[in-house]
Amino acid sequence: MAYKVQLYGSFVLKATAQQVAETYLPVVVITLNKPAEIAEMQLRPDCPAEGIPDEEQALELALDYGRRAVDGKINGINVTNM
Numbered sequence: 001m002a003y004k005v006q007l008y009g010s011f012v013l014k015a016t017a018q019q020v021a022e023t024y025l026p027v028v029v030i031t032l033n034k035p036a037e038i039a040e041m042q043l044r045p046d047c048p049a050e051g052i053p054d055e056e057q058a059l060e061l062a063l064d065y066g067r068r069a070v071d072g073k074i075n076g077i078n079v080t081n082m
Contacts, residue, residue, distance in 0.1 A: 001016055001017065001018060001019070002016070002017050002055055002059060003015060003016045003017075003059070004059045004062075004063060006063055006066075006067075007033065008066065008067055008070055009070055010032060010033050010034065011030050011031060011032060011033055011066075011070050011079065012030075012031045012033050013028055013029070013030055013063055013066035013067065013070075014028065014029045014031070015027070015028050015059045015060075015062035015063045015066065016028075016029075016059070016062065017052070017055045017058035017059050017062070019055075020051055021051075022053070023050055023051025023052055023053055024051055024052045024053075024054070024055050024057075024058035025044065025047065025051050025052070025058065026044065026045050026047060026052060026058040026059065026061045026062035026065070027042060027043070027044055027062055028042070028043050028044075028045070028062040028063065028065055028066035028069075029041070029042045029043075030042075030043065030066050030069060030070065030079055030082075032082045039082035040082075041069075041077075041079060041082060043065060043066065043069060043077065045061050045062060045064075045065035047061065
């Protein structure tokens with residue numbers, strides 16, 4: 001399974017693309033990047049029911065979703081309380 005990791009503010013974003021048949025489902029894990037505290041949140045961005053046909057696109061979608069979550073741009077997701 002392919003993945004990408006990005007440091008974004010006080011968080012580490014790890015995007016994965018889980019293969020299902022011939023498509024990929026994006027997943028992002030947001031981890032608080034502080035040695036004294038460990039907190040983690042796993043999110044699945046919205047994508048077509050059939051998945052994403054390209055693994056690289058799925059990874060980029062997951063990272064973008066993680067950045068938007070950290071920036072507070074996704075309703076119902078608040079990473080500041082991690």
